[in-house]
Amino acid sequence: MFKGVFGRKQPCHNKNAGILSAYGSCREIDHELGMTKQMKPALRAFASFKCLLLAGLVLGNIGGAPLAQAQQSGPQMSVSGQENAPEAAVLSKADQAWLARIEQTLNSVTTFKARMQQLDAEGKRTTGTVWMQRPGQMRLAYDAPTPLLLVANDGKVVFRDNELDQTTVIPMDRTPLGLLLRQNVRLSGDVTVTGFSHENGLLEVSLVRTAAPGDGSLTLVFYQTPLALRSWSVVDAQGRETRVTLFDVHDGVSIPAGTFTLPAQPE
16 A cells, blocks of 8 residues: 555545646647648637647646637747746755755655546536556546546547547656656756745645646645545636645555556657
8 A cells, every 4th residue: 555655545535536647738739749731620619629628637738828829839938038047945954954855755765656636727526546657657537427538648638528539649758757757756957946835744745847837737735644635626827726745655566567557659
């Protein structure tokens, strides 16, 4: 049983569950996949809607930008031509020590399996099972009747909607998965800590990508004793929040071969 980093083996008492949200926006996904040129208008409109749905998962809203906005390219820039730098939280020595412990704890995990409960920006609750193997691999399968599957591997995140027979591919480094699945998890450098709190036996850390803070934020919540990841939430560029809570977590499990095989992807 996992007794440390990724939660405790217990029923889920928190009704606010969510899914890890991608930092990238719909316009970035369109740019990566060439959707503007390759997709019919109806399919492209669906892809933008799917950003709202799936980005509220491992993942919160990927962007949720309307279609017109999705056609734009590039991050919002300041007058100087560079995106405004994020404002880092003022951290005490005690806060810094906790962040160091959190880094160490996250880096100690190689595999885990857990149940999860998600609450998306529209208030819809869903449940599923998540498997993780660091570095770089994760699978999130939703319980029926939700027809969605997410698999992260080979530097990409693939969302599969079996009901609509639709597949979406996103570069892993544009999702929060890129942070949690790294070989070495760091809460500095290309990641900026914008908030930290420690109360009532819980630690809460808010993060943004240093180079693109406008893409959204990721907040991790940990139990203090033992130090373990309890939940995460994502706020996307449009202010939509998605929450995910982990429960019944098992660490160090043997994960069957093929678990992280990516779904078939569009040409």
